[in-house]
Amino acid sequence: MDLRYSPEAERFRKEIRRWLDESVPPAWRVPGFWLERDGTTESLDLRRRWERDRFDNGFAGVDWPVELGGRGAGHETRAVHDEEMARARAPIGPYLGLTYLGTTLLGPTLLRYGTAEQKRRLPGILSGDTIWCQGFSEPESGSDLAGLRTTAVRDGDALVVTGQKIWTSMARYGDAMFALVRTGPPDSRHRGITFLLIDLTLPGVEVRPIRQLSGSCDLGHEFLDAVRVPIEGNVVGEIDGGWEVARYLLSVERQASPIGQYVEFLHELDDVIAAARRTAKDGRPAIEHPSIRARIARCRADLELLRVRAYDTMTRLGRGEDPGSEASVTKLLWSRTRLAIADLGADVLGVDGQRSSAPAGERAGHLRWRHLQVRGQRIAGGTAQIQRTLVARDLLGLPR
Template identity: 75%
Template structure:
């Protein structure tokens, strides 16, 4: 019987050595500590370090490894991309939706422009995504429309060669640092809900844009909401696809988003599980060291198994994407799996630390510090911080309920 061969090609392994060497220098040991970025959350120092790191990454040829070279990428294949994702996460580099300043550009907007953008858009926008020159955020959700995205009401009225945007977006990741937003706006209020929506690129420095930060319960600051008051956006160069025809573009982007990057998640969440296991070695549960408690051991094993599943799905998705296939509704299964697994790991950490975890300042829960009324996320132990922070993962990119509906309808063909 033949098994599957999950080994990488020699070229991919050569690339692994190359990127590892660069990461050893560019992500020093102290920045790999779980608390490093949490302690600096919302600070200028954090922003500046991450900005410089993105530029350095681009200059060294490690940004957009699988994007065409003509747009600033490296033109590498999907195996090299997989190795890249693994190594970035292994080095605890500041990537992903929370720390990665270029994440929304590289993970979401880039692939969408590669498929739907004009040549001019690809030439001008893609290299600036990779170099970190333009930091992008995603303006889909509104106060009255999240799950029901097609109900969005931010309007863009045509006035000669500009679209005049008015309305509000909310729950915007990276809003504090973004220079520009890819947004969905309603260009034809009379049309059926899914028609008359346009995928629009908005420069957030234009007059009439106001950005307000939203603080999350973990204490994190990078979220925000934006108000548009008659913002004049030139049509030329800023509409992706055609006016009134943005729904297909949005659907494609959402599928890319839900698939995210299961390979780097596999490594990153694996670190989080390792942290939880470390805590279990120093904590008692029902008179036993937590690591010997049968229920805890079962939950650890379950998380590990789900992570392996995530890895295999990641390889599968990467292969299919490289063959030009659209993941469509299948991405919803991945989204459910990664959000559920990450939450299970965080919940396990919280259960191991118990009530003490709420007072803990140290990752292993050995030292306890009573939280004062004025203390914030910066003083919480990182397991505790994570427990609060990852709650939103069930919601971001479409809630678990919505993913289940998509799976039931589009994959299982269940009756409605």
């Protein structure tokens, strides 16, 4: 197997690396920079301007059609894009990327299922003119996505939506939400679900922030009280046919940018190693303890497995294949590995590292934050139990 990128992809690497060197200030690359500005107007303004600059310079949606705001490149170029963005510690990904949900999840879904009118929204997604959030989870439904209770009743040319969504990423910044609503009878399960685009400025919408263990408020709880959503332009696919659309989006989410994740998590492991070199444990640097070194080695090995999975995904996409439930394997691997890195960081820091007033805590607040934050991120795209069920059923053919 030839694991080298094509000459065309390597030329793109040089181009995007030059732009990133100019557009991502050194201060942004310091661990903890964005954490210190969490929730501030400064953070939002900096990232909005950067997203617009990225679009204007042709580095947003590199694998999208040119006529829809992209660059028309292939999956290999997209992988180089993700790799270089992570290498530069650019403000992308599910936590910092204002356009992440729109470009990574909604965009590919509209490219596959959207009408011509809906596809005209795509340049605005890439530029950050419209920030999207995802309305799938609901109170009391847990991982049973088909158990959703938010209803949408047809009234003329509109769907009247009533219900709640919760654990919504980017809710505090979101202009609009792509959501699943029940348009069929209460017991219709998968057969009565519709994929709907909802403007969050419509009357009847209330968004409340949720503060997490880490202190961040990037998740939200939405209350929808008889919100009238025009059917035309906002139903993706068919009414009652949203489950097929949702399954495709979830498969995209579970295998989104594994090569970018590899580089990002490698940065996180490097941060832990740096902390282990300067943090004393039982009278000597933590890095000298065999148990710590063994855990570092295990995390490093698992990261290399993730890199191989990323190449496999890139190959499949290049052949026009849909990874399907194979994406669940990648999702299980990256969520397990990232948690292991975060837990290792917490163990290296010890008790002092959990107190911001202690010297270790002052130096490594980003590790403490990450240790708490990644627990919620492991649920995104489906819990480990859901992923194992999909692997057992669809890949291994095991009985229920």
